[in-house]
Amino acid sequence: MNAPRKRxxxxxxxxxxxxxxxxxxxxxxxxxxxxxxxxxDADPLKFEAFHSxxxxxxxxxxxxxxxxxxxxxxxDFEEFVIGLYTPExxxxxxxxxxxxxxxxxxxxxxxxxxxxxxxxxxxxxxxxFENNEVWAGGVHTPDVMTCIPVFDEGEIIAWxxxxxxxxxxxxxEGPGMSIFSPDRYGEGLHISAEKxxxxxxxxxxYLLRLKMNLRNSSWWTxxxxxxxxxxxxVREAVEKIIATFGLDYYKGAVRELIEEGRRNFLxxxxxxxxxxxxxxxxxxxxxxxxxxxxxxxxxxxxxxxVHTELTVTREAAIELDYEGSTGWSFHPFNCAPGPMNGGxxxxxTQLLAYDGRVNDGAYLAVKQFMPEGSIVNAxxxxxxxxxxxxxxxxxxxxxxxxxxxxxxxxxxLEEIILTTxxxxxxxxxxxxxxxxxxxxxxxxxxxxxxxxxVTDGLDCxxxxxxxxxxxxxxxxxxxxxxxxxxxxxxxxxxxxxxRFRGGSAWESLWMVRGSRLVNVTMGASGCQNGGxxxxxxxxxxxxxxxxxxxxxxxxxKQLIEKGKKVPKSINEAEAMLKDGRLRxxxxxxxxxxxxxxxxxxYDLFGLVYQGGPGYGDPxxxxxxxxxxxxxxxxxxxxxxxxxxxxxxxxxxxxxxRDQMRQKRLRESVPAETWWRRERxxxxxxxxxxxxxxxxxxxxxxxxxIEEMYRKFWKLDVFPYADTGMVxxxxxxxxxFYYAKSAVKPRGGDAKAEGGTDx
Amino acid sequence: xxxxxxxxxxxxxxxxxxxxxxxxxxxxxxxxxxxxxxxETVAWKxxxxxxxxxNLFIVVKGKKAIVKTRAGAELGAWxxxxxxxxxxxxxxxxxxxxxxxxxxxxTIDPDLVELREFYCPKSGTLLDVDCVxxxxxVEVDFTPDLEAFYRxxxxxxxxxxx
Numbered sequence: 001m002n003a004p005r006k007r008x009x010x011x012x013x014x015x016x017x018x019x020x021x022x023x024x025x026x027x028x029x030x031x032x033x034x035x036x037x038x039x040x041d042a043d044p045l046k047f048e049a050f051h052s053x054x055x056x057x058x059x060x061x062x063x064x065x066x067x068x069x070x071x072x073x074x075x076d077f078e079e080f081v082i083g084l085y086t087p088e089x090x091x092x093x094x095x096x097x098x099x100x101x102x103x104x105x106x107x108x109x110x111x112x113x114x115x116x117x118x119x120x121x122x123x124x125x126x127x128x129f130e131n132n133e134v135w136a137g138g139v140h141t142p143d144v145m146t147c148i149p150v151f152d153e154g155e156i157i158a159w160x161x162x163x164x165x166x167x168x169x170x171x172x173e174g175p176g177m178s179i180f181s182p183d184r185y186g187e188g189l190h191i192s193a194e195k196x197x198x199x200x201x202x203x204x205x206y207l208l209r210l211k212m213n214l215r216n217s218s219w220w221t222x223x224x225x226x227x228x229x230x231x232x233x234v235r236e237a238v239e240k241i242i243a244t245f246g247l248d249y250y251k252g253a254v255r256e257l258i259e260e261g262r263r264n265f266l267x268x269x270x271x272x273x274x275x276x277x278x279x280x281x282x283x284x285x286x287x288x289x290x291x292x293x294x295x296x297x298x299x300x301x302x303x304x305x306v307h308t309e310l311t312v313t314r315e316a317a318i319e320l321d322y323e324g325s326t327g328w329s330f331h332p333f334n335c336a337p338g339p340m341n342g343g344x345x346x347x348x349t350q351l352l353a354y355d356g357r358v359n360d361g362a363y364l365a366v367k368q369f370m371p372e373g374s375i376v377n378a379x380x381x382x383x384x385x386x387x388x389x390x391x392x393x394x395x396x397x398x399x400x401x402x403x404x405x406x407x408x409x410x411x412x413l414e415e416i417i418l419t420t421x422x423x424x425x426x427x428x429x430x431x432x433x434x435x436x437x438x439x440x441x442x443x444x445x446x447x448x449x450x451x452x453x454v455t456d457g458l459d460c461x462x463x464x465x466x467x468x469x470x471x472x473x474x475x476x477x478x479x480x481x482x483x484x485x486x487x488x489x490x491x492x493x494x495x496x497x498x499r500f501r502g503g504s505a506w507e508s509l510w511m512v513r514g515s516r517l518v519n520v521t522m523g524a525s526g527c528q529n530g531g532x533x534x535x536x537x538x539x540x541x542x543x544x545x546x547x548x549x550x551x552x553x554x555x556x557k558q559l560i561e562k563g564k565k566v567p568k569s570i571n572e573a574e575a576m577l578k579d580g581r582l583r584x585x586x587x588x589x590x591x592x593x594x595x596x597x598x599x600x601x602y603d604l605f606g607l608v609y610q611g612g613p614g615y616g617d618p619x620x621x622x623x624x625x626x627x628x629x630x631x632x633x634x635x636x637x638x639x640x641x642x643x644x645x646x647x648x649x650x651x652x653x654x655x656x657r658d659q660m661r662q663k664r665l666r667e668s669v670p671a672e673t674w675w676r677r678e679r680x681x682x683x684x685x686x687x688x689x690x691x692x693x694x695x696x697x698x699x700x701x702x703x704x705i706e707e708m709y710r711k712f713w714k715l716d717v718f719p720y721a722d723t724g725m726v727x728x729x730x731x732x733x734x735x736f737y738y739a740k741s742a743v744k745p746r747g748g749d750a751k752a753e754g755g756t757d758x
Numbered sequence: 759x760x761x762x763x764x765x766x767x768x769x770x771x772x773x774x775x776x777x778x779x780x781x782x783x784x785x786x787x788x789x790x791x792x793x794x795x796x797x798e799t800v801a802w803k804x805x806x807x808x809x810x811x812x813n814l815f816i817v818v819k820g821k822k823a824i825v826k827t828r829a830g831a832e833l834g835a836w837x838x839x840x841x842x843x844x845x846x847x848x849x850x851x852x853x854x855x856x857x858x859x860x861x862x863x864x865t866i867d868p869d870l871v872e873l874r875e876f877y878c879p880k881s882g883t884l885l886d887v888d889c890v891x892x893x894x895x896v897e898v899d900f901t902p903d904l905e906a907f908y909r910x911x912x913x914x915x916x917x918x919x920x
């Protein structure tokens with residue numbers, strides 16, 4: 001160390017440091033009580049140089065890690081991230097990648113601190129800790145965190161953490177993410193905040209555990225080594241940075257970076273948003289009763305209601321309140337503070353904190369209120385979260401939409417963007433080399449966006465959870481598993497209609513090749529099972545169709561040998577099955593999530609990657625944009641005329657659109673008239689059982705929706721009581737610390753009550 | 759008023775100019791520029807307080823703030839449920855939904871989700887589309903805190919009585 005040093009005389013434990021940090025924030029409203037920024041103010045240029053050194057280190061190390069990793073998810077699809085943390089576990093700088101984990105890594109470190117890992121299992125130089133445990137800040141089993149402490153003369157001065165998404169996690173079903181597991185006991189290998197290495201090496205017993213509990217352990221093992229290498233490279237670089245700037249400067253500056261991140265976040269909210277209350281409902285539909293095989297605990301159908309209220313406060317802080325949401329259940333779509341923090345972070349980093357300081361400062365300016373026992377905060381120790389994303393994606397897509405409303409009100413149209421559901425294929429069984437396999441195909445990381453306020457949603461873009469996502473080469477996936485692509489292309493007319501349309505749906509069709517024992521799982525977040533992902537913006541429509549496909553016992557081999565037509569899309573395969581050109585002993589094509597029977601060579605499967613919703617009235621779409629879609633084969637003339645009022649010639653288009661608007665007025669009724677007619681149905685609760693049960697499940701946890709309902713329909717009695725589920729109590733985790741949600745003080749918020757006033 | 763903001767509001771900016779806007783620091787002048795640019799595009803005179811959508815605004819009417827459509831329909835108080843002053847088409851069967859989405863791709867279950875289209879009662883312009891379970895209350899998506907926005911954030915008087 002070259003620079004002069006002045007060490008603190010009192011050595012505090014990590015827990016004391018964390019208590020002190022949280023106490024100072026609660027007391028002063030500033031991170032670490034930093035009302036002033038002395039390090040920054042003394043020499044702003046030096047401060048910037050310091051930040052740039054840290055950030056460039058992190059980003060360049062991430063690029064090197066790609067070449068060490070093994071799985072296509074890391075090497076080809078950017079499903080990883082690395083970051084630097086304070087001793088208390090607060091994020092200082094993050095690389096690009098899956099920004100979900102800015103704060104999940106933070107919670108992992110705080111979990112170890114709060115559970116006194118300093119005493120047992122002890123935290124020593126060279127130790128390696130790993131986690132995918134939801135109760136320790138994780139999101140789901142495939143997101144594996146690797147973390148190392150950084151020491152200076154016996155003192156922990158930093159943590160470095162990295163997360164990768166594993167394609168295989170030892171789930172009962174096979175792929176990294178389970179669609180059908182009823183509880184955590186089927187969602188694969190849990191690493192519950194464990195010490196897995198010493199002296200900068202993974203322990204042999206840990207590597208053996210991976211080998212014996214995963215179908216294809218080489219992905220996880222080599223990804224672990226990539227993450228460890230990245231952490232070690234950052235450690236070395238941080239030591240050099242400290243040698244240049246001095247330890248005291250480092251300690252002061254990193255704290256100020258976080259406080260600056262907090263202040264910048266508030267400033268950005270105040271510059272671009274409007275205070276007030278924003279509201280949304282998401283309603284993912286889940287069905288399992290149609291499956292030929294599923295766990296008895298999970299053999300039911302249900303709808304989850306998630307009522308989301310986003311408040312931008314007078315002070316420019318953001319609060320998200322999920323009061324009114326339905327409860328957790330025996331499925332892998334449950335959330336907890338870890339997954340919800342992840343969902344919030346992909347929102348913050350892509351929409352509000354994408355420049356300047358991406359660190360935990362922004363987290364200090366936001367709050368989430370997650371009712372205990374609800375789908376967003378499961379309180380059963382055995383709850384599965386393997387596909388928490390099936391709840392997170394629609395929720396935070398709605399948050400993106402709500403932020404878009406705010407940006408619109410301030411005039412920042414160029415920023416507004418709607419996002420898209422994720423549609424998932426899992427493959428399990430034996431691969432083309434005869435080895436056991438299980439993986440999710442991550443071409444889903446190229447989902448088409450929802451519409452924007454200034455342009456159409458990007459066709460084949462990226463999902464909400466990874467802005468760097470991409471489709472990747474078909475050949476990579478053909479090497480990964482026993483499949484070949486028969487087709488991968490856009491589906492004409494399939495997008496969210498609007499003045500600016502959502503990105504176009506695309507679909508892939510695969511044929512099994514090189515295996516007699518392989519099965520597939522298929523689902524989609526929010527849009528599966530006849531549900532809708534979420535609404536569009538300002539008159540834009542949601543997308544109303546998703547489907548998947550499998551066929552077994554096909555005559556495809558004969559078709560190929562005879563040089564006959566082979567289907568290239570699932571829509572084409574469905575048509576050929578219906579008209580007899582393609583034969584199969586059994587097949588399915590539709591919107592219900594699927595677990596196929598065992599498939600073999602020449603069997604088929606595929607799914608639609610649905611795009612996102614539209615923006616604005618479709619009748620306001622510029623004819624030139626329609627003509628571009630027609631030329632690109634993304635829209636047919638029939639749809640252009642029927643839904644967009646396009647009539648080839650501008651004058652005719654204007655006339656047709658006028659006629660369509662008049663028709664709307666004729667066919668519509670005043671909303672009050674509809675209300676009077678509908679009220680009787682609302683009073684009797686004459687809706688499908690799944691809908692009635694969803695309302696009842698919401699009321700079981702909170703009076704929020706029930707009160708809204710009775711107030712809106714002017715009813716004394718809420719007609720829904722049967723939840724359709726067994727009512728029993730389950731134990732929450734005990735015996736260790738885990739992060740819990742803040743609890744919102746209720747009552748007295750008149751603005752929040754006004755959303756349904758008539 | 760900025761020509762760029764006017765062009766943005768009218769969707770006349772080229773992609774490279776939009777990219778430039780995305781990359782630039784956000785201007786504190788944008789709100790006033792946008793209000794002026796939008797005001798140019800409506801036929802009525804009431805000053806716009808806050809846009810709620812492409813064709814929906816909170817405007818000053820006397821000393822009150824009300825919701826008004828681009829075509830001039832007045833939809834009640836600024837913090838009320840403007841959707842209930844609209845005309846509405848509720849689609850609750852596959853056949854009804856096939857009028858807004860091609861039947862070939864339609865897989866939505868109308869027993870579980872209904873579409874509610876809210877139209878301007880004057881022009882028939884589509885203002886919003888909700889997709890909710892049947893009988894779910896009609897809820898507005900945004901109730902601004904006008905007082906905090908004008909007085910605390912913009913630091914200017916709010917020209918209406920709330």
